[in-house]
Amino acid sequence: MQIAVVGSGYVGLVAGACFADLGHDVIVVDNDQKKLSALNRGEVPIHEKFLPELLHRHRGVRLKFSDDLETAVRASSAIFVAVGTPPTEHGEADLSYVESVARGISGAINSYKVVVEKSTVPVYTSDWVRKIILRNGAEAEEFDVASNPEFLREGTAVTDFLYPDRIVVGADTPQCAAVLREIYAPLADGSYYMRPDAIPRPDRAQIPPPLIVTSAKSAELIKHASNAFLAMKISFINAVASICESVGANVQQVCQGIGTDSRIGPRFLSPGVGYGGSCFPKDLMAFRAVARECGYDFRLLDEVMRINEEQRHRFIRKVRSALWTLRGKKLGVLGLAFKGGTDDIRESPAILLIHSLLQEGCQIAAYDPAARERAQEALNSSVTMTEDAYEAAQGADALLILTEWEEFGALDLNRLKAELKYPIIIDGRNLYDPEIMAAAGFTYYSVGRPAASPEPISGRAADTRTKKGTRS
Numbered sequence: 001m002q003i004a005v006v007g008s009g010y011v012g013l014v015a016g017a018c019f020a021d022l023g024h025d026v027i028v029v030d031n032d033q034k035k036l037s038a039l040n041r042g043e044v045p046i047h048e049k050f051l052p053e054l055l056h057r058h059r060g061v062r063l064k065f066s067d068d069l070e071t072a073v074r075a076s077s078a079i080f081v082a083v084g085t086p087p088t089e090h091g092e093a094d095l096s097y098v099e100s101v102a103r104g105i106s107g108a109i110n111s112y113k114v115v116v117e118k119s120t121v122p123v124y125t126s127d128w129v130r131k132i133i134l135r136n137g138a139e140a141e142e143f144d145v146a147s148n149p150e151f152l153r154e155g156t157a158v159t160d161f162l163y164p165d166r167i168v169v170g171a172d173t174p175q176c177a178a179v180l181r182e183i184y185a186p187l188a189d190g191s192y193y194m195r196p197d198a199i200p201r202p203d204r205a206q207i208p209p210p211l212i213v214t215s216a217k218s219a220e221l222i223k224h225a226s227n228a229f230l231a232m233k234i235s236f237i238n239a240v241a242s243i244c245e246s247v248g249a250n251v252q253q254v255c256q257g258i259g260t261d262s263r264i265g266p267r268f269l270s271p272g273v274g275y276g277g278s279c280f281p282k283d284l285m286a287f288r289a290v291a292r293e294c295g296y297d298f299r300l301l302d303e304v305m306r307i308n309e310e311q312r313h314r315f316i317r318k319v320r321s322a323l324w325t326l327r328g329k330k331l332g333v334l335g336l337a338f339k340g341g342t343d344d345i346r347e348s349p350a351i352l353l354i355h356s357l358l359q360e361g362c363q364i365a366a367y368d369p370a371a372r373e374r375a376q377e378a379l380n381s382s383v384t385m386t387e388d389a390y391e392a393a394q395g396a397d398a399l400l401i402l403t404e405w406e407e408f409g410a411l412d413l414n415r416l417k418a419e420l421k422y423p424i425i426i427d428g429r430n431l432y433d434p435e436i437m438a439a440a441g442f443t444y445y446s447v448g449r450p451a452a453s454p455e456p457i458s459g460r461a462a463d464t465r466t467k468k469g470t471r472s
């Protein structure tokens, strides 16, 4: 099928490359000339596993880049809208880019088209897109508007697209549903997975995935409700972790105990410095705003957001209780991205924490495997960026772990200890076993677990009590 994807950000680019891998002919449309030239030159603008392979495989053959929306619409049966929906100052989604694309599509409709919302949008958006297209001259029977939300995580977006838990198609007419079924047929009928050149199957993937057909409005709600539920799970476990710290329990054991209940499940129960990224914070605010507009006061979401913010304040208090005063302290920081496996620093808890620590007068040397360049722009020259984790630790009063990159969980502990001025680690992502850290000679603080140290920890150091068994 011939498909147009409008917007070449995370979602548009990954969707375009994956549709091409399913065998469709795809035109990705963007009005950013610099981005288009870079994509045409073969550059890959984001750090995303398997994306370089897919772009290399299909660029110029089944995947083209263009700034000409009209031609792309005329040539295509389905047009996926994947433009940005940034938050307004009141927390609502700004839909002006979606509206302007809808206007552009309207003038180019020359036969039956399915216009598909791929960006995360509030529940009434499909109605509005329809109105705008009609208002600009298209005939009602010439198009349908569908909602096909994505559930891609940054870092694993390509495998999430090709091996999804489910495909949600929000279509209000049988003709529209049929077009979307055809597009996803290679996944839903399993034929993609038989191909020798298919992107490798990740652990846990169930194939073929179910394709769920709903109304467009239900699909819009599914996206917001999914992200809100996942964020709620994270805030819930962070709240439980705080209680664990007060009573000397271990949140990891608690997680094991509750996560094995199949109704709850073990995933998204990792406590830490709070969720970040371009999705959860923005989507929670937007969902809250939509609910309010619909007459429902969704205060549960306020609490999810409050706990998330409090989690960062707690972490700063933990650093202070480990080091006493902060002014002039030298800190090594591991992790700048909002999570491991990405170079994205949008709403990164690590960046927000660094800002607070700088305000407290700390000096910071930081390392991130992928996000250094982006972080340097956001932090100006206030932070020294290092080439590896050990350099960040050099001469530091303590080392902070703020992002769950895999490599941060496999450091050479002897080397790390030799680099640090004091062997103190404050781990905001629970990457190490406290007992092992104490045995290796570190004073180790984490989230929701007792602090561990070769020596008893004295004074105010903790909501994080010393665990007897951890003394070596």
Ligand code: UGA
Binding pocket: 120, 150, 151, 152, 153, 154, 155, 227, 230, 234, 267, 268, 269, 270, 271, 272, 273, 274, 275, 276, 277, 278, 279, 280, 283, 338, 339, 340
């Ligand atoms: C999230 C959703 O997981 C995707 O399903 C959705 O498609 C996407 O938003 C979106 O709306 O586009 P993403 O933002 O890439 O994906 O990141 P996640 O892996 O969900 O992590 C979000 C944040 O929560 C990160 O800061 C991460 O460190 C944190 N997190 C995650 C925890 O603190 N604990 C956990 O157990 C899981």
